[in-house]
Amino acid sequence: MDLEELKKIRAKNFIAHKKKKKEYYLKNKVAKKAPRKEINYEEELNNKNFSSKIKEIAKAQKAHIDDRKELIVKKINEYKKKKKEYYSENKKQRLEYDKEYREKKKEELKQYRRDYYKKNKEKILAKQKEKRKS
Structure with a gap:
């Protein structure tokens, strides 16, 4: 057998398998769908019941x-x-990770504060002057 024949046989078997699988699931789906009892909501949920x-x-x-x-x-x-x-x-690993995380966040927070202070320098100084006066 050459490669092409093997591919054809494989494809044929795969299609047959999919068909068999689909039939199985459809059969189970039909079996699971039992007729449900109809509920009369007006009677079941009226003021008395x-x-x-x-x-x-x-x-x-x-x-x-x-x-x-x-x-x-x-x-x-x-x-x-x-x-x-x-x-x-995993206690040691967690502690090490927490330490690294805190250091990383510490640097980010410092940078954020620097940028914020530069951006809002006049507003911050004005607020501080008002607080000192009162």
Whole structure:
């Protein structure tokens, strides 16, 4: 086989694969779309049923959270532990980076102040004179 034949076979197989994949996802999409129950909002949320519906929804949400509470707390604690370990491992690097960052910002701030003072020299001096008089 030469290179051209291999390219044709590869392209043919790739197209067949894409077609098969598309059919699979379309089949799953159709299977997932179950007919939904229609809701009559006028009946469900009228003045008589509104407060009871809201209470029912709140109870369902609270029950869901209560069921997952242990898992949520476990994940939060695990995250805190990971974060603490990460910071303790990289403490020297962080401190070094912070030091460099502060030095860099310090120089930028000094330059900014110089430029600002040059730009607004008269205004600043006038304000200082007024403060000294009063």
